[in-house]
Amino acid sequence: MADAAIHRVAATAAVRAPIGEAAAAWLLTAPAIVAFVLMLLVPTIAVCLLALTDFELGVPTFQFVGLDNFAELMRDRNFAIPVRNTAFFVALVAPLSILMGLVLALLIEANPRGRTFFRAAFFLPVVSLMVAMATAWQYLLHPTIGPVNAILRDLGLATPNWLGSSEWALISIGLISIWENAGFNMVLIMAGLTAIPRELYAAAEIDGARSAWARLRLVTWPLLGPTMLFVVLITTIRAIRTFDTVAALTQGGPNKASELIVYTIYREGFTYLRMGYASAMTVVFLAVVLGLMALQTRLIERRTHYG
Amino acid sequence: MTEPLQMNRRAAIGLIAGSAAALAAPAVRAQNAVAINVHYSMPAIFKPAQDAVLEEFSRRFPNIRATYLNPTPTYEDGAQLVLRGAATGDLPDVSFQGLNRLRLFAERGIAVDLRPLLAREGDPAKLGYSPALLGLGFHGRMQAGLAFATSNxxxxxxxxxxxxxxxxxxxxxxxxxxxxxxxxxxxxxxxxxxxxxxxxxxxxxxxxxxxxxxxxxxxxxxxxxxxxxxxxxxxxxxxxxxxxxxxxxxxxxxxxxxxxxxxxxxxxxxxxxxxxxxxxxxxxxxxxxxxxxxxxxxxxxxxLPTGGAGAMIVAKDPAKQAAAWEFVKFATSAVGTSLMVRNTGYVPCNQFAIDDPQYLSEFYRANPLFQAATKQVHLMIPWYAFxxxxxxxxxxxxxxxxxxxxxxxxxxxxxxxxxxxxxxxxxxxx
Missing domain, CATH: 3.40.190.10 (Periplasmic binding protein-like II)
Structure with missing residues (x-):
């Protein structure tokens, strides 16, 4: 039926080109537009509206409360702590996982032997189910029977309570995230590397860039720019929205030490049932993330596109 | 490990006819049957018990067709399911919820007060509901539910x-x-x-x-x-x-x-x-x-505090409510609670099953690890719900x-x- 419609559109387009073309364009983009409106735009607007109410799950009526939820947010210690935790978390995870991804990609590219194996090995965390991986991490980082602490004990080092102490819980979640994201970044960066024309390296060598470091600095790095922009954006987003490791491993504890913002929103809405307040948190979260993205794009784009 | 399936034509026809008959039978019976939907959480713990209860219930009450909805993994998910259902009007007729969450449903007007239904039965002690057991489901000045499986x-x-x-x-x-x-x-x-x-x-x-x-x-x-x-x-x-x-x-x-x-x-x-x-x-x-x-x-x-699950009735329609009450009553009866204990290890929630050795003494002899909790039954008070x-x-x-x-x-x-x-x-x- 859709085919027939397109044929008809195509047929009329032959007669009256401009209108027909526009109709065809609309028709072809319609599924994407409908999906976008239904799946993203409408829910986002709904969340913005709910943020202005005191809607609670299971309570039949709700009232318009204006900006009360946002005023409460500003005073809420339970919101300030996860915001601080998330900022620390992104500052830890994003740079380290990008750096690790870059180093892994360069190492694997440099040596063709075992390339497929290493690529698969480091990409594994991305394709595996994080909740299942979390169980493995829980065992690895177990304070008494975990292999990590067993090794540290043999080396005569201190054995931290990785997931159970407020000093380490957030860092441990961060380390797991770095492990998870590094492989993802590695694959993206490797794709970027293969897009760099080989002749440029040869040309750089002739022009005097004799050391590998010089070629990296003068050819690889600048040409990797657009890829790195994407990697920085995607890693930041992935770090900000970390949820599953927190939910599976620490439940934000002890005493909110490892609580990240998305987990807070989830608890507020679905455990404490305050949908209106949780929506207000989501709106603030969304605004901050979009602002951050806009800022990053503007700052980095200036230096990555050559034209 | 699947065995290769080989079938001749006659067997196939027989199978089809048989399954058609099997499908038709409940349909005939269901003509004047009341259908109720039942929801519970934590299938990892409760599925064998709930299946046993449903099987026995269906045998005893052929004119009530109870079906389980897809169970939710945790009590928290279970509470969300019913609360979401309350917002969209898509609710089960009976729901098993964490005992400390019954109050939430009582205060939000979702749980049906069981006192009128209990009153119609006469003395609750005759059904095996001691005041202590009833107390586990009494919240917000109403009987929001009946304890189905308790723990300490x-x-x-x-x-x-x-x-x-x-x-x-x-x-x-x-x-x-x-x-x-x-x-x-x-x-x-x-x-x-x-x-x-x-x-x-x-x-x-x-x-x-x-x-x-x-x-x-x-x-x-x-x-x-x-x-x-x-x-x-x-x-x-x-x-x-x-x-x-x-x-x-x-x-x-x-x-x-x-x-x-x-x-x-x-x-x-x-x-x-x-x-x-x-x-x-x-x-x-x-x-x-x-x-x-x-x-x-x-x-x-x-x-000691009491954990576990209670059964609450959500159905507002009188016919469904009556059927739901039969189901809840059976699930919390001496027979129902014995099926529950044998399949989970929770503490029984019916005084007859606790007092009368015919129900569970054999089970506890064979499973001594489960005995500890039963020795503390006299100490159990409700898990406080704020x-x-x-x-x-x-x-x-x-x-x-x-x-x-x-x-x-x-x-x-x-x-x-x-x-x-x-x-x-x-x-x-x-």
Whole structure:
């Protein structure tokens, strides 16, 4: 039926080109537009509206409360702590996982032997189910029977309570995230590397860039720019929205030490049932993330596109 | 492992005819049958029990067609399902919910008050509902549900570690001073072995065991102010503090305590009896597991909180409500509760099944690990559900404060004062 419609559109387009073309364009983009409106735009607007109410799950009526939820947010210690935790978390995870991804990609590219194996090995965390991986991490980082602490004990080092102490819980979640994201970044960066024309390296060598470091600095790095922009954006987003490791491993504890913002929103809405307040948190979260993205794009784009 | 399926034509026709007949039979019966939808949570624990209850119920009540909805993985998911359903008008007729969440449904007008239905039956004691059992489902001035499966905290211990530490496994400590002393001796074995873990994280349940143990309560009788900030609450927190200070009790996150215990690296564990089956499975033949009652705090005033699930009726339509009542009544009857106990290990919720040996004595003889909880039935009082919109949040606030003691970042006195201030702000002002 859709085919027939397109044929008809195509047929009329032959007669009256401009209108027909526009109709065809609309028709072809319609599924994407409908999906976008239904799946993203409408829910986002709904969340913005709910943020202005005191809607609670299971309570039949709700009232318009204006900006009360946002005023409460500003005073809420339970919101300030996860915001601080998330900022620390992104500052830890994003740079380290990008750096690790870059180093892994360069190492694997440099040596063709075992390339497929290493690529698969480091990409594994991305394709595996994080909740299942979390169980493995829980065992690895177990304070008494975990292999990590067993090794540290043999080396005569201190054995931290990785997931159970407020000093380490957030860092441990961060380390797991770095492990998870590094492989993802590695694959993206490797794709970027293969897009760099080989002749440029040869040309750089002739022009005097004799050391590998010089070629990296003068050819690889600048040409990797657009890829790195994407990697920085995607890693930041992935770090900000970390949820599953927190939910599976620490439940934000002890005493909110490892609580990240998305987990807070989830608890507020679905455990404490305050949908209106949780929506207000989501709106603030969304605004901050979009602002951050806009800022990053503007700052980095200036230096990555050559034209 | 599938066997190759071979079938001749006649067999195939027979099979088709047979299944058509099988499909037709309930349809004929259903002409004047009432259909009800039943929802429950935690299929990992309850599926065998619920299936057994449904099978027996369908046999006895052929004109009520009860079907289970897809079970939700946790009590929390189960509560969300019904609350979402209340917003969209898509509700089950019967729902099994965590006992401490019944109040939330009572206050939001979702649970049907069972008192009129009970009154029609005459004396509730004749159905096996003692006042204590009814009390577990009584919230917000109404009978919001009936207890279906109950649990209480018990002691789990590693018999091998007890022997190695020179302790007599047949004489498990009956008070906390002795338990702490035993934990110290087990920890002294070294090799990464810890003495004990008291499962305070997650929710306020295990803290309430310490509070009730001293005879304390969460709020005052009018529910207008906190009541845990007295000497009982301080004693409860001090006991937790001693466990950390004197036995080096580690701060296990998530299920790390269960892993350490199963690996034979933890001497004693204090947590719900609901996990007996799971813990026995994970221990396997690594060592000899034993369970017993909790160490006693106050022999006169001491009580223990009740965990588990209760059945509530959500259906508003009279015909469905009547059918739902038959189902709830059966699930909580002596027969229903015996099916539940045999398949889960929870504590029975019908006085007849508790008193009359014909129902369960054989089961307990064959499964001694399940006995510990039944010996504490007389101590069980409801798991307190806080009033108002912040009912669940209060429990998180308490756990967050307990973490400060577990990490030795504050004294029991400081924590008690802070906890009282924070909880006071979250309860409705009377």
């Amino acid at each position: 905290p018990i002691s789990y211990y590693n018999v091998d570690l007890f022997r190695r530490a020179g302790l007599d496994p047949a004489r498990f400590p009956t008070n906390w001073d002795d338990a702490i002393a035993a934990a110290r001796r087990i920890r002294a074995l070294g090799d990464g072995i810890d003495g004990m873990f008291y499962r305070w994280p997650g929710d306020d349940w295990m803290f309430s065991a310490l509070l009730y143990g001293h005879g304390g309560r969460m709020l005052n009788d009018q529910e207008s102010d906190v009541a845990f900030n007295g000497p009982e609450g301080l004693a409860a927190l001090t006991l937790l503090d001693r466990m950390v200070k004197e036995t080096g009790m580690p701060n296990y996150a998530g299920t790390a305590d269960l892993q350490a215990f199963a690996a034979g690296k933890l001497g004693m564990m204090f947590r719900t009896t609901a996990q007996v089956r799971g813990i026995a499975d994970s221990v396997g033949s690594n060592f000899t597991l034993q369970t017993t009652v909790m160490p006693v705090i106050d022999a006169q005033k001491g009580r 009033p108002g919109a912040n009912s669940v949040r209060v429990t998180t606030v308490m756990v967050d404060h307990l973490a400060r003691i577990a990490e030795q970042k504050a004294t029991p006195e400081q924590v008690l004062a802070d906890m009282a201030t924070d909880v006071r702000r979250l309860i409705p002002r009377g």
